[in-house]
Amino acid sequence: MRELVVNDVSTCVGCNRCIRVCPVEGANTAFNSEGQIKVKIDPTRCIACGACIQACQHESRDYCDDTERFLSDLQKGVPISMFAAPANRANGENWARLLTWLRQKGVRKIYDVSLGADICTWAHIRFIQKENPASVITQPCPAIVNYVLIHKHELMPYLSPIHSPMLCTAVFMRKYERINDKIAGLSPCIAKAHEFDATREVEYNVTLKKLYEYIKTNNIELPQQPTGFDHPESSLGCIYSMPGGLKENVELYLGKSLRIDKSEGTSVVYKALDGFAQQHRQCLPAIFDVLNCAEGCNLGTGCAHDRDVFEVNTIMDNARRKVLNTMEMDDFDAIYEEFDQVLRLGDFIRNYTPQYIRPYTVTDAQMDKAFESLAKRTDVDKKFNCSACGNDTCHEMAKEVACGLNIPENCIQKERDDIRREHNTVIELSAENLKNIDDIFEDISIIRGLSNDITQYVSHVNTAIEKFNNMAASIDSIAMHINIISLNASIEAARAGQHGKAFSVVAEEIRKLAHSSKSTVSEATNITDQATSSIEGINSMIDRISSEIERAFDKITDISEKTQITLKKTDLSQDESINRGRDSQNAPPASDKTHSEYILACQALPIRTSFSSVNA
Numbered sequence: 058m059r060e061l062v063v064n065d066v067s068t069c070v071g072c073n074r075c076i077r078v079c080p081v082e083g084a085n086t087a088f089n090s091e092g093q094i095k096v097k098i099d100p101t102r103c104i105a106c107g108a109c110i111q112a113c114q115h116e117s118r119d120y121c122d123d124t125e126r127f128l129s130d131l132q133k134g135v136p137i138s139m140f141a142a143p144a145n146r147a148n149g150e151n152w153a154r155l156l157t158w159l160r161q162k163g164v165r166k167i168y169d170v171s172l173g174a175d176i177c178t179w180a181h182i183r184f185i186q187k188e189n190p191a192s193v194i195t196q197p198c199p200a201i202v203n204y205v206l207i208h209k210h211e212l213m214p215y216l217s218p219i220h221s222p223m224l225c226t227a228v229f230m231r232k233y234e235r236i237n238d239k240i241a242g243l244s245p246c247i248a249k250a251h252e253f254d255a256t257r258e259v260e261y262n263v264t265l266k267k268l269y270e271y272i273k274t275n276n277i278e279l280p281q282q283p284t285g286f287d288h289p290e291s292s293l294g295c296i297y298s299m300p301g302g303l304k305e306n307v308e309l310y311l312g313k314s315l316r317i318d319k320s321e322g323t324s325v326v327y328k329a330l331d332g333f334a335q336q337h338r339q340c341l342p343a344i345f346d347v348l349n350c351a352e353g354c355n356l357g358t359g360c361a362h363d364r365d366v367f368e369v370n371t372i373m374d375n376a377r378r379k380v381l382n383t384m385e386m387d388d389f390d391a392i393y394e395e396f397d398q399v400l401r402l403g404d405f406i407r408n409y410t411p412q413y414i415r416p417y418t419v420t421d422a423q424m425d426k427a428f429e430s431l432a433k434r435t436d437v438d439k440k441f442n443c444s445a446c447g448n449d450t451c452h453e454m455a456k457e458v459a460c461g462l463n464i465p466e467n468c469i470q471k472e473r474d475d476i477r478r479e480h481n482t483v484i485e486l487s488a489e490n491l492k493n494i495d496d497i498f499e500d501i502s503i504i505r506g507l508s509n510d511i512t513q514y515v516s517h518v519n520t521a522i523e524k525f526n527n528m529a530a531s532i533d534s535i536a537m538h539i540n541i542i543s544l545n546a547s548i549e550a551a552r553a554g555q556h557g558k559a560f561s562v563v564a565e566e567i568r569k570l571a572h573s574s575k576s577t578v579s580e581a582t583n584i585t586d587q588a589t590s591s592i593e594g595i596n597s598m599i600d601r602i603s604s605e606i607e608r609a610f611d612k613i614t615d616i617s618e619k620t621q622i623t624l625k626k627t628d629l630s631q632d633e634s635i636n637r638g639r640d641s642q643n644a645p646p647a648s649d650k651t652h653s654e655y656i657l658a659c660q661a662l663p664i665r666t667s668f669s670s671v672n673a
Contacts, residue, residue, distance in 0.1 A: 058203075058251050058412075060100040061120050062110065069095045069117040073467065075109035076447025080327035081208060083417055085109065085447070087463045094467050101414055104203035105248035106349050107358025108323040120247045122359065123261040124268050127241050130261075131163040138238040139263070140168040140226045141286075143298040144245035146376060147355040147369040148265045153283030158272075161280065165238055166230075166287040173226030174294025178306040179396045180219045180405045185315070185343065187402075190215075192341035194333070195303050197221040199248035200349035200358075204327060207412045211334050215345075220256075220405045222297055223249065227258040228404055234288075243268070245298070245357035248349070256407065264359030292384065292392055295376045298354035304346045309389065318342040322351030419459040424452075427459040432471045445469040491621070497613055504606060508599060515592060522585050532574055543568035 071094030076085045084102040088095055096117075098109075110118040131137060139159070145152045156167055177197070185193065194215045196202050205212045220228060223242055230236045241261035242249060253259035272279070293309055296302045304317040320329040326347050333345060350357045355369045419427075431454070433439045439451050446467045448454045457463035465471055547561055547568070 059254065061105045061247050061250055062098055062103055063119045063121055064098045065117050066095045066097055068115050070115050071095055073445065073447035074112040075118065078108040078112045078323060080106060080323050083462050087467045089464055089466060102207065104200050104207060105251060106200040106323050107247050122250060122264045122267050124263045124271060127261040127263050136238040137164055137241055138166040138230065138236050139164055139241035139243055140170050140223065141243040142170045142223065142245055142354060143295050144354045144357060144360060145243055145265065147364065147372045148360050149269055151279065151283065154279040157280040157282055157284045160284060166236060168226055168230055168288055169286040169291060170222050170226045171291035171294040172288060173229060174222035174297035175292045175392060176225040176229060176396065176400065176405065177219060177222045178294065178303065179393055180402055181217065182307060182310060183402050184219055191338050192343060192345065193217045194345045195347060197303065198347065198349045199246065199252040201347050203248060203251055206409060207414060209330060209334060210411050212330060213409060213411060216409060218406045220407050221252065222294065224256055224258055225405050232404055245354045245360045247358040266359050266361045269361050292389060293380050295380060296373050299373050300348060300353040301346060307344065315343040317344040317346055319346040321348040321353065323349060417460045419456055423459040424455055427455040430458060430465045431455060431468050432474060441470050443469060494613055501606060501610055508603060511599060515595060519592060522588055526585055540568055
């Protein structure tokens with residue numbers, strides 16, 4: 058079957074609405090795309106029910122039909138006739154003016170599917186009277202047929218062999234009206250394309266929604282002159298597009314002689330069909346009238362949905378009243394008598410071909426592994442059943458994970474628990490960080506104390522150097538006086554002649570001692586200058602250390618404050634944002650001291666000032 062539902066994963070946000078409304082297992086598959094959950098369609102399993110299109114709010118789902126090809130072929134002059142479904146009356150402003158526009162575009166003849174619905178009712182009654190089947194599932198709805206042919210082969214013996222009203226109309230046009238044109242169907246249904254392809258009676262599925270979108274997009278104004286159909290008006294087949302329309306038509310002729318059950322809507326009809334397959338024959342109705350769309354074909358998957366159900370039902374009720382007010386029961390009988398004479402039941406019989414796909418089966422071991430990947434280890438977790446993943450139960454989700462149809466990241470309970478564990482890990486790390494900050498504060502306090510000790514020791518050295526410089530100055534002064542005295546002694550020794558030689562030698566030695574003392578003092582002064590320069594360098598380095606300590610203290614203080622604020626906010630919001638009312642695990646206290654106490658203790662420590670320079 059051709060792919061009808063279009064899936065734009067680029068706009069998909071992984072909300073799982075499509076999975077939730079899809080009646081078919083495996084038709085929608087969740088996967089991880091660069092860290093974001095996306096959902097794609099498996100066209101081999103899709104029955105084109107259209108539920109995902111109506112559910113999607115992110116323009117990720119749409120469908121394709123034959124409207125553009127139909128209009129293009131008309132423009133090329135391809136001979137085309139068509140039929141219009143009864144839902145045409147309930148869609149658009151003026152369906153009769155639409156028919157006029159279609160004729161102007163080149164459509165040769167237009168038939169009302171209400172006629173085909175009358176034929177369909179006649180054929181069902183004659184088939185039941187002739188074959189007396191145990192039960193019949195009606196098949197005007199192609200999505201229902203797709204479901205049986207693809208996913209529920211055990212229902213094939215019950216599937217009515219009578220063509221749908223649209224196909225009955227197409228067969229009537231070809232075999233009894235001798236129309237050889239290509240036939241287009243103006244339909245309210247996406248899945249009709251599959252029915253047309255399978256039977257090869259109809260070339261184009263032109264949906265009401267796409268056709269009216271074309272008219273609006275191209276600013277086309279419909280002709281004012283209305284036109285009708287190319288055949289006499291039909292009977293009560295005009296209400297076939299309503300829920301229970303087939304049932305009402307059959308009961309018009311047979312009364313309540315047959316039990317006719319009905320079911321409509323994707324949320325219930327496919328579960329009903331599953332139940333039908335498991336039910337004992339004695340409990341089955343003679344006819345099971347089923348439709349994919351809850352409000353029938355009038356608000357089908359290919360409709361514009363610009364009218365609510367009450368407006369639509371009013372339009373259809375007016376059509377019902379018109380028929381019932383203008384026709385007697387004899388008139389209805391006359392129609393059937395004419396059908397008996399003109400029509401051949403075999404012309405309206407359809408053969409079905411099942412489609413085979415790989416069933417999804419899992420072993421207990423695979424289920425256990427899937428539950429483990431979902432972190433569901435207890436019976437309570439395995440029956441959490443929040444349905445956020447799109448499945449009704451956690452068991453269904455685990456099966457999808459085991460079959461590769463879904464991913465563990467799509468389980469909100471698992472993701473929530475993972476977030477909670479990560480949240481608690483962050484709290485523990487934050488608490489550990491606060492403990493580390495405690496140690497850092499203590500280390501800073503020790504460094505500050507050592508800095509002050511160094512200051513004191515350097516101050517003592519500075520004082521000693523000052524005393525040494527004073528002593529050196531005194532020695533230098535004494536050496537200078539000794540040198541002068543030795544010079545005077547040498548002069549006096551020279552005057553004394555031979556008697557002063559010995560005294561001259563003594564004076565010379567004293568002068569040498571004076572020069573030596575002065576040289577030693579000079580060297581000592583150089584050393585103290587170097588010591589003074591080194592002390593100034595130490596002063597500069599300690600100033601930098603003090604500055605860096607202050608900066609580190611400020612940063613650590615800021616980090617500590619922010620960490621505590623974050624922890625307080627996290628503790629307050631944990632229940633609401635992560636556990637949603639469940640008990641949360643509180644982070645252990647980081648220390649007995651409060652943050653304010655740390656700051657006050659550190660600020661109480663003395664902060665050194667710069668060392669004063671030493672002047673030699």
